[in-house]
Amino acid sequence: MKKKIFFAFAVVILLVATGYYIYSKEVKMNENNSGNNLQTTENPFENLSIPEEMDEATKAVMQVKIDNTKVMYNEKPDIWETWIAIGNLKVILRDYEGAIDAFRQSVILQSNNILGYRNMAEVYKNNLKDYESAKEYYRLAIELNPGDPELYIALALIEEYQLKDLASAEETYLNGLNATHNSFEILNRALTFYKNNGNIDMAEEMQKRIKELYPDTPAAQEISI
Numbered sequence: 001m002k003k004k005i006f007f008a009f010a011v012v013i014l015l016v017a018t019g020y021y022i023y024s025k026e027v028k029m030n031e032n033n034s035g036n037n038l039q040t041t042e043n044p045f046e047n048l049s050i051p052e053e054m055d056e057a058t059k060a061v062m063q064v065k066i067d068n069t070k071v072m073y074n075e076k077p078d079i080w081e082t083w084i085a086i087g088n089l090k091v092i093l094r095d096y097e098g099a100i101d102a103f104r105q106s107v108i109l110q111s112n113n114i115l116g117y118r119n120m121a122e123v124y125k126n127n128l129k130d131y132e133s134a135k136e137y138y139r140l141a142i143e144l145n146p147g148d149p150e151l152y153i154a155l156a157l158i159e160e161y162q163l164k165d166l167a168s169a170e171e172t173y174l175n176g177l178n179a180t181h182n183s184f185e186i187l188n189r190a191l192t193f194y195k196n197n198g199n200i201d202m203a204e205e206m207q208k209r210i211k212e213l214y215p216d217t218p219a220a221q222e223i224s225i
Contacts, residue, residue: 001048010088044086044102045070051094066088087119098128117141118151125154131162148181152176166197184214191219 050062069089072082087102100123106116121137123129137154146152152172159169173190180186187210194203211220 044073044098046094048095048098049092063091065092078109079151080106080116081115082106083109084113084115084119087116091119091123091127094127096123099123100128112144114141114144117144121154125158125162131158134158135163146179147186149176149180152186153189156193160193169193182209182213184210184217184219187213188219 006095006210026202039172045066048066049057050066054062066089069085069112072085076082083106087099087106088097088101090102100120103116103120103123107113107120110116117137117140119133121141124134124137135155136160137152138158142148142151142155154171156169156176159172170193173186175188176183178189187206191203191210194200194206207219210217214220
């Protein structure tokens with residue numbers, strides 16, 4: 001009798017433990033899924049306006065862009081391309097913080113979305129003049145697309161001219177050369193960087209690589225540094 005009671009008690013404990021495990025897994029899955037959903041319930045077109053100083057022809061073009069983007073949003077609000085389009089629209093209409101929010105939403109929907117990171121970097125650099133944030137988003141874009149020479153150059157130029165961090169700029173150029181197997185664009189820009197900063201030895205090294213790898217380019221024909 002005691003054995004039967006013990007066995008029944010063990011079964012009850014097992015059922016309770018199993019139920020709790022399943023419940024915990026469901027809660028965790030729901031939490032994870034909610035993190036993948038749209039992070040905003042606001043209408044992205046609310047308070048969006050065409051700048052008054054635009055001429056009538058430009059305003060008409062802008063209105064068409066707004067209408068087309070609204071159609072895209074109404075049909076497919078949960079794809080990253082829609083939020084890229086919204087962000088681009090907001091940049092044109094000079095709502096730069098709104099553009100950042102839209103591009104960030106595109107990244108939430110598609111985490112390997114290079115364009116979202118790059119666009120955020122561009123807005124921070126060109127419009128908001130937040131160079132530290134621009135640097136971070138360029139670095140994220142490089143992590144996703146390490147073979148793009150333009151990303152290294154854009155990052156290095158910020159580090160060189162806006163942040164006055166020559167060591168970081170040089171590191172970016174060298175990392176870019178390594179990742180892109182001596183891209184001509186980076187070599188040419190690094191050559192200018194070293195010339196401007198008085199590092200003749202490295203400037204000569206960059207020119208040597210250009211002459212060896214890209215002998216037909218104008219940069220390869222330069223004799224003096």
